[in-house]
Amino acid sequence: xxxxxxxxxxxxxxxxxxxxxxxxxxxxxxxxxxxxxxxxxxxxxxxxxxxxxxxxxxxxxxxxxxxxxxxxxxxxxxxxxxxxxxxxxxxxxxxxxxxxxxxxxxxxxxxxxxxxxxxxxxxxxxxxxxxxxxxxxxxxxxxxxxxxxxxxxxxxxxxxxxxxxxxxxxxxxxxxxxxxxxxxxxxxxxxxxxxxxxxxxxxxxxxxxxxxxxxxxxxxxxxxxxxxxxxxxxxxxxxxxxxxxxxxxxxxxxxxxxxxxxxxxxxxxxxxxxxxxxxxxxxxxxxxxxxxxxxxxxxxxxxxxxxx
Amino acid sequence: xxxxxxxxxxxxxxxxxxxxxxxxxxxxxxxxxxxxxxxxxxxxxxxxxxxxxxxxxxxxxxxxxxxxxxxxxxxxxxxxxxxxxxxxxxxxxxxxxxxxxxxxxxxxxxxxxxxxxxxxxxxxxxxxxxxxxxxxxxxxxxxxxxxxxxxxxxxxxxxxxxxxxxxxxxxxxxxxxxxxxxxxxxxxxxxxxxxxxxxxxxxxxxxxxxxxxxxxxxxxxxxxxxxxxxxxxxxxxxxxxxxxxxxxxxxxxxxxxxxxxxxxxxxxxxxxxxxxxxxxxxxxxxxxxxxxxxxxxxxxxxxxxxxx
Numbered sequence: 001x002x003x004x005x006x007x008x009x010x011x012x013x014x015x016x017x018x019x020x021x022x023x024x025x026x027x028x029x030x031x032x033x034x035x036x037x038x039x040x041x042x043x044x045x046x047x048x049x050x051x052x053x054x055x056x057x058x059x060x061x062x063x064x065x066x067x068x069x070x071x072x073x074x075x076x077x078x079x080x081x082x083x084x085x086x087x088x089x090x091x092x093x094x095x096x097x098x099x100x101x102x103x104x105x106x107x108x109x110x111x112x113x114x115x116x117x118x119x120x121x122x123x124x125x126x127x128x129x130x131x132x133x134x135x136x137x138x139x140x141x142x143x144x145x146x147x148x149x150x151x152x153x154x155x156x157x158x159x160x161x162x163x164x165x166x167x168x169x170x171x172x173x174x175x176x177x178x179x180x181x182x183x184x185x186x187x188x189x190x191x192x193x194x195x196x197x198x199x200x201x202x203x204x205x206x207x208x209x210x211x212x213x214x215x216x217x218x219x220x221x222x223x224x225x226x227x228x229x230x231x232x233x234x235x236x237x238x239x240x241x242x243x244x245x246x247x248x249x250x251x252x253x254x255x256x257x258x259x260x261x262x263x264x265x266x267x268x269x270x271x272x273x274x275x276x277x278x279x280x281x282x283x284x285x286x287x288x289x290x291x292x293x294x295x296x297x298x299x300x301x302x303x304x305x306x307x308x
Numbered sequence: 309x310x311x312x313x314x315x316x317x318x319x320x321x322x323x324x325x326x327x328x329x330x331x332x333x334x335x336x337x338x339x340x341x342x343x344x345x346x347x348x349x350x351x352x353x354x355x356x357x358x359x360x361x362x363x364x365x366x367x368x369x370x371x372x373x374x375x376x377x378x379x380x381x382x383x384x385x386x387x388x389x390x391x392x393x394x395x396x397x398x399x400x401x402x403x404x405x406x407x408x409x410x411x412x413x414x415x416x417x418x419x420x421x422x423x424x425x426x427x428x429x430x431x432x433x434x435x436x437x438x439x440x441x442x443x444x445x446x447x448x449x450x451x452x453x454x455x456x457x458x459x460x461x462x463x464x465x466x467x468x469x470x471x472x473x474x475x476x477x478x479x480x481x482x483x484x485x486x487x488x489x490x491x492x493x494x495x496x497x498x499x500x501x502x503x504x505x506x507x508x509x510x511x512x513x514x515x516x517x518x519x520x521x522x523x524x525x526x527x528x529x530x531x532x533x534x535x536x537x538x539x540x541x542x543x544x545x546x547x548x549x550x551x552x553x554x555x556x557x558x559x560x561x562x563x564x565x566x567x568x569x570x571x572x573x574x575x576x577x578x579x580x581x582x583x584x585x586x587x588x589x590x591x592x593x594x595x596x597x598x599x600x601x602x603x604x605x606x607x608x609x610x611x612x613x614x615x616x
Contacts, residue, residue, distance in 0.1 A: 089493075090493065185397075185398060186534075186535065186536055186537060186538075187534055188534045188535060188536045189536055206517070209514070209517040209518075210517075210518075210531070212534060218607065219534055219607070219608055220607070220608060220609075220611070221531045221534070221608050221609060223518070223529045223531065226494075226495055226496050226520060226527055226529070227494065227496060228494055228496045228497055229494060230494075257611075257612065260611045261611055261612070261613050264611055264613060265613075291615060294613060294615055295615060298613070298615075299526065299527070299528070300527055300528060300529050301528075301529060301609050301610075301611075302609075302610060302611075303528070303565075303568045303569055303572055303609075303610075304565065304569070305569050305572060305573075305602060305606070307599060307602055307603055307606075
């Protein structure tokens with residue numbers, strides 16, 4: 001069975017959308033990635049840090065899903081990372097109202113011994129030096145290292161970011177960030193420049209407009225599933241990444257065809273995530289629902305034009 | 309062989325993009341629709357109006373492509389519709405600098421006798437009363453009536469627009485216009501409301517983000533092909549519509565599966581249109597190029613997840 005190592009925040013989110021307020025709930029990139037990946041047949045561990053204000057029942061949600069939490073440090077007397085945000089009416093943009101890094105400010109990830117030989121490493125959005133520190137702890141080069149990042153690190157720690165990018169196989173990045181990183185408006189040109197920085201595979205996330213996978217001259221696209229309602233976009237990108245990494249770990253096959261399927265699995269799981277506040281939908285997601293929606297993705301995208 | 313009747317402007321465009329200026333060139337919805345449809349095996353006619361300033365060599369471009377121009381009225385002493393616009397740097401928005409309707413202001417389309425039994429009617433964006441007037445001239449109900457429209461008619465002639473919409477089978481409309489017409493942000497909900505207005509099929513165009521086809525509970529999506537350069541977006545939507553209508557006329561098959569393929573053919577041809585100014589690329593487009601890019605569309609979207 002494949003092993004997936006996940007590194008990312010485990011946090012409190014406090015979300016307001018046009019549809020309501022969540023109050024303080026479970027959130028964080030590591031959480032969303034872990035829950036999405038738990039839909040697959042694999043061994044996984046989340047490496048993170050929380051304070052002693054983090055409820056045991058939240059930690060239990062991980063272990064109940066067979067996610068190893070021995071790498072989640074609980075800092076006595078510390079407080080858990082807290083983010084409060086408010087979405088605008090179209091749900092495509094949001095204002096951050098509060099960011100309290102708390103214990104996350106001094107996060108020093110320790111990879112559990114039995115995950116130092118993980119097949120796949122999924123590095124959630126974090127300071128690039130933290131991401132690099134995880135790579136250094138691996139006993140052998142993983143089959144695939146995937147990292148997510150964001151514009152904050154381009155603005156504040158570009159050298160470290162570039163070093164991190166040079167050491168990974170897959171980057172997941174949104175369209176505006178890809179443009180900022182490369183100074184290219186065309187996503188085709190942006191992806192080509194990012195290839196040159198290191199990653200063999202470039203995944204560009206376009207939110208409600210889907211995701212692109214680039215590998216040299218090859219391009220694959222998965223739409224987001226058109227939904228009647230998007231309730232809360234929080235965690236959609238991380239859920240996408242978790243489904244992507246989860247499928248590849250389960251499949252134990254790192255080919256372009258396999259990455260295409262991983263993109264579909266990620267998009268599929270993200271379509272559930274946005275239906276409820278925070279992790280609510282992902283915590284109550286049945287295998288039959290996932291399968292039925294994969295069928296919808298096929299209907300949405302597959303056609304039959306014979307080229308004679 | 310299927311017959312396609314096209315109604316739309318034949319005009320002069322004067323385009324400025326970040327890459328250069330076109331000066332006064334051939335343009336108009338009827339032109340782009342006709343050129344795209346001429347890639348298919350069908351009989352087609354364009355119904356339009358121009359002034360006597362419209363060059364014979366432009367008219368010859370239609371007849372060389374086997375497009376019947378007996379329905380293009382040439383008004384002696386009249387001037388041809390002229391549009392001048394300037395695109396912003398991202399090519400996603402533009403300013404209209406000049407619109408001179410000229411002969412188009414009194415356009416009274418006359419359907420040629422041998423196209424009054426057309427299989428498919430493609431009504432380009434025009435005053436809804438003109439679109440209705442064309443439908444009234446048909447000897448028998450065409451197998452499929454497709455109409456394009458825009459927000460201008462929602463703002464100025466909503467009653468006439470609603471009557472036109474009630475009489476067609478397929479509407480092509482962009483995402484912002486679908487939202488305006490229905491007062492729904494979700495495109496799934498917007499499409500459902502437009503179904504209730506009449507059209508069995510709703511095509512929502514999202515520009516560089518692709519196009520959605522809705523038919524009751526069924527949804528299909530085609531991405532725009534990711535391109536290194538978009539040189540001039542003028543005519544892309546009409547080229548899409550021409551490819552869509554052209555395929556359906558050739559296939560003589562009005563099923564959801566057939567409409568899905570039509571969406572792909574339309575997206576495929578639109579991807580060429582934007583590579584050069586105005587009609588330039590469409591006038592120099594070889595069947596082998598079209599076929600090769602259809603293969604790219606397959607690679608871009610087709611995957612193989614077995615659902616056991």
